Every structure is written in C-alpha cells, then in structure tokens.
Amino acid sequence: MEINTPTLLVDKAKCLKNIDRMVNKAKASNATFRPHFKTHFSGEIGNWFKSAGVKSCTVSSVSMAKYFADHGWEDITIAFPYNLLEANEISELSKKIELNILIESEESLNHAKNHVTNPIGYFIKIDIGTHRTGIDPRNEQLIDKLVNKASEKHIFKGFLAHAGHTYGSTDYESVKWIYDKSVKDLVHLKETFGGILSYGDTPSCSLVEDLSAFDELRPGNFVFYDWMQHHIGSCSAEDIAVCLACPVVAVHKDRNEVVVYGGGVHLSKDMITEKDIMGKDRTCYGKMVQLENGGWNTEILGHVDRLSQEHGIIKLAENARAHVKVGDVIGILPVHSCLTADLQGFYLSTDGEKIEKMLKN
Numbered sequence: 001m002e003i004n005t006p007t008l009l010v011d012k013a014k015c016l017k018n019i020d021r022m023v024n025k026a027k028a029s030n031a032t033f034r035p036h037f038k039t040h041f042s043g044e045i046g047n048w049f050k051s052a053g054v055k056s057c058t059v060s061s062v063s064m065a066k067y068f069a070d071h072g073w074e075d076i077t078i079a080f081p082y083n084l085l086e087a088n089e090i091s092e093l094s095k096k097i098e099l100n101i102l103i104e105s106e107e108s109l110n111h112a113k114n115h116v117t118n119p120i121g122y123f124i125k126i127d128i129g130t131h132r133t134g135i136d137p138r139n140e141q142l143i144d145k146l147v148n149k150a151s152e153k154h155i156f157k158g159f160l161a162h163a164g165h166t167y168g169s170t171d172y173e174s175v176k177w178i179y180d181k182s183v184k185d186l187v188h189l190k191e192t193f194g195g196i197l198s199y200g201d202t203p204s205c206s207l208v209e210d211l212s213a214f215d216e217l218r219p220g221n222f223v224f225y226d227w228m229q230h231h232i233g234s235c236s237a238e239d240i241a242v243c244l245a246c247p248v249v250a251v252h253k254d255r256n257e258v259v260v261y262g263g264g265v266h267l268s269k270d271m272i273t274e275k276d277i278m279g280k281d282r283t284c285y286g287k288m289v290q291l292e293n294g295g296w297n298t299e300i301l302g303h304v305d306r307l308s309q310e311h312g313i314i315k316l317a318e319n320a321r322a323h324v325k326v327g328d329v330i331g332i333l334p335v336h337s338c339l340t341a342d343l344q345g346f347y348l349s350t351d352g353e354k355i356e357k358m359l360k361n
Contacts, residue, residue, distance in 0.1 A: 001352040003329050006266040007245045008340060010224075010347045010355055011295050014241035016048060018222050022205065023052045029211040034058050034077060036200060036220025039338045042347070042357040043071035045223070058200070058218045062086045062093070067358045069097050076100070077198070079160065079218065081125065081133050082108045087115035094118040100157055104135050106142070109149050119153045123160035123198060126189065128182045130164035137185040140192065147193045158195025158215070159186055166203035169232050179204045183213040206234035226337035227287050231272050237298040242347075243331040244340060245291060246312060251326055256316050258302075258324050262332060263310040268339035286332040288314050295350045296331045304332060 019035075026033035035049060036058040046057065046068060056075035059065045062083070065076050077100040082090075090112075093099055100121040103109045109122065124146050127134030135142055150156035163182050169175045182204075186197050200218025204211075206229070211217060224242045225235040246262030271283045288302035301320035306313040312332070316324065324330065334340040341347070347355040 001348065003245045003348075004247060006247075006262040008344045008347050009243045009245055009291075009296070009331070009350055010045075011241045011243075011350045012048070014239065015045065015223055016052075018225065018235075018239060018241060019049055019052050019054075022217075022219060022222050023054065025205065025209075025211065026217050029214070029217070031211060031214055032056065032216045034075075034198070034200075034216050034218050035223070036060070036079065036218050037068060038064065038342075039220040039223055040341060040357070041067075042355055043068070044355050045357075046071055046073065058220070062089050063360070064358060065093055065099065069093060074098060077121075077123070077160075077218075078102065079162070082112055082122075084108065084111050084115075087111065090120070091116040091118050094120045102133075102160060103146060104133060106145060106149075109146055109154075113149070113151065113154050116154070119155065121155045121157040122150075123157050124195075126159050126161045126186065128161045128163055128185055129178060130162060132164060134161065137189060140189075143189065143193060147195075156195055158197060159189050159193075160198040160218075161186060162218075163199070163201040163204055166201050167228065167232070169203060172207050172233055175203045175207050175232070179208050187213055202229060203232050203234045221338055224337040224341065226340075227284070227333050227335045228270070228272055230333075231274065237300075237333070240298075240333050240337075242337050242341065243289065243291070243296045243333055244286070245329050245331055245348075248324060248326055248328040248330060251324060253321075256321060257305070258314050258316060258330075260312045260314060260330060260332070261310060262312040264307045265309055266340070266343055267304070267307060267312065267332065267334055268336055268343060269307055270336035270339055272335055284335065285312070286334050288316075288320070289331040289333060291329060291331045298333075301330075 034056045038060040075098045102125045104125045125134040196215035198216040199214040202219045202221040205219040225240045246260035250259035285304035290297045302314045302316040305315045
C-alpha cells in the first residue's frame with residue numbers, strides 16, 4: 001500500500017476482537033450494549049458491530065444521528081445535551097427511528113415538549129464527577145420535576161452518565177474508586193425515581209469485570225483504543241487498532257530527532273505526561289512504531305515530543321537512531337484515537353482498503 005501523506009491505518013482484526021470482548025462483557029453483566037460511535041464515525045465500522053449482534057448505538061450530535069440512521073441504525077441515543085436550535089431536525093429524525101435525547105434542565109425539557117412533536121425518549125444527564133454537563137445527583141428536587149414532566153410523547157427513559165474523569169487515572173484502583181462512587185449515586189436515583197441506568201467510559205468498561213449495576217453500557221474508545229488507554233491500563237499495546245502512518249521529512253541526528261509530516265491537524269494536541277529514564281516528567285503526543293506488511297510492530301521506537309500544525313517532532317529511542325531516514329514512512333500510535341480519527345477524511349485498512357467515514361459540514 002502506497003502512503004505519501006498522513007494516513008490513519010485501521011487493523012480490522014484488532015477492532016473485531018475489541019468489539020467481541022466488550023459485547024461479551026455486556027452480556028455477562030446482563031446489560032444492553034449501546035456503543036458510542038463518536039470514536040470511529042464510520043458506517044462501515046458500524047456494520048462490524050452489527051455483525052456482532054449490536055442493535056443500538058450512541059452518537060454525540062444530531063448530524064451523526066442522521067448519518068447512522070441513513071446507515072440502518074434504528075435505535076440511537078444522542079449523548080449530548082439537547083440543543084434547542086436543532087429541535088426541528090430532532091423532531092424529523094424521531095419520525096423515522098427510536099431516538100433518545102439528553103436533558104439537564106427544565107428549560108430544555110419544556111422546549112422539547114413544545115417543539116419536538118413526534119415521540120421521543122429522554123435521559124436525565126447526571127454529573128458523576130466529570131463536571132462538564134449534567135445535574136448533581138443530590139439535586140433530587142430538580143430531578144423529580146424532570147421525571148414528572150414525562151408524557152406519552154416525551155418518555156422518561158432513565159439516567160445517563162459518563163465517568164470521563166477516569167481518563168485522568170493511571171491504575172485500576174483509581175478507576176474502580178470512580179466506578180464504585182458512580183454506582184452508589186446512580187443506583188440511588190434509579191431506586192428513587194425509576195428508569196434505567198445508562199453508563200459508559202472505556203476505562204471502567206475495560207477494567208471493571210462486573211458491570212451489572214447498570215442496565216446499559218456505552219463505551220466508545222475501546223473499538224480503537226490508544227496510547228492514553230494503554231497509559232491508564234485499559235488495554236495492551238497489541239489491542240490498539242489504529243496507527244497514523246507519517247512520512248519522515250527531516251532527520252536531526254545532533255538532537256536525536258526526526259520530523260514527520262503529521263502534526264496537530266492530524267493527531268490533535270491531546271497529550272499525556274509520563275516519566276523519562278531520569279524520572280522527569282515529559283509530554284507525549286504519541287508513540288513511534290515501525291510499519292510492517294499487514295500492520296505495525298508494537299516495539300516503541302520513540303515518542304512524539306512536540307507538535308505544530310503540520311509537523312511532528314519525534315525523540316528517537318536508542319534502538320531506532322541508526323535506522324530512520326528521510327523518505328521513510330513510520331507509524332504513530334495516537335494518544336487519543338477519537339480526536340485523531342475525527343481529523344481524518346477516511347481510513348485505510350491494513351489490507352489496503354479505503355474505509356469511508358462521516359465527513360463534517
């Protein structure tokens with residue numbers, strides 16, 4: 001396969017293993033599996049989930065809901081707060097499929113009841129510690145009002161939460177602590193108000209064995225995984241199913257650096273902090289690996305030390321210093337595969353086939 005610009009490679013076999021593993025975990029926990037598709041944005045990859053028996057999905061926007069509805073998905077949750085300005089589009093889409101939205105205020109629910117004229121489900125978004133959106137689980141007065149505003153056309157489904165703060169963890173114990181607190185807060189709401197509990201984040205769903213406290217699981221990143229998830233402990237390097245192929249455009253032996261065509265507009269500027277061999281903190285925007293026929297080797301040959309718009313500057317490991325030259329194409333395991341995937345116009349499978357994905361307006 002010929003690559004001359006930054007290209008995201010997808011290993012289908014690894015994706016299928018990741019999907020099967022999470023499908024089986026949901027079954028073992030007696031939970032509905034509603035994976036989040038904001039990681040891959042692809043109708044074709046969505047079909048891989050269908051082949052594993054998955055019938056419902058999660059998205060992060062109305063446009064993404066339309067895209068996957070057009071690809072045959074008939075049960076979709078938009079896991080983003082209800083946008084008043086898209087009420088007409090939401091109402092039209094709810095004619096065609098079973099659609100759920102997120103509510104976190106009386107204003108939003110009142111607006112939806114007045115402007116979304118077709119039957120629609122709503123989850124109440126609960127903030128379990130990420131402090132991004134959602135209602136404090138202790139605010140039972142507001143929660144009670146939102147539950148009791150349900151109607152025949154506007155159906156209360158339950159409570160939805162995302163433990164995004166697990167992404168700041170670096171071990172099982174801290175992920176499990178967040179998970180256990182989430183269980184305590186959410187189960188209390190279910191016992192008090194009814195409905196189902198919809199929960200999802202890749203670290204919890206990967207590391208916690210028994211997820212049966214929840215009725216529905218919505219992880220997304222697991223289909224690809226990435227170096228951040230490896231850093232947390234959610235996956236092995238061999239589970240990472242995407243790799244950004246980047247041409248080498250300069251070599252600076254005096255600084256032990258190579259420059260690749262692959263910068264912030266290809267990888268995003270998400271990063272992790274890790275320790276170097278001297279125990280000092282360093283930033284990492286991805287890990288360099290060697291590309292091979294049919295994929296890549298997971299031996300780490302360097303780390304992406306800095307990024308600008310188009311440039312990636314890689315600090316080489318000792319075992320790679322003598323082997324990288326201008327004109328080579330190397331691989332980078334991204335820190336955050338969701339954002340890296342979002343920045344691509346398409347993917348290339350390790351078999352050399354183009355994989356189409358949703359394009360933004």
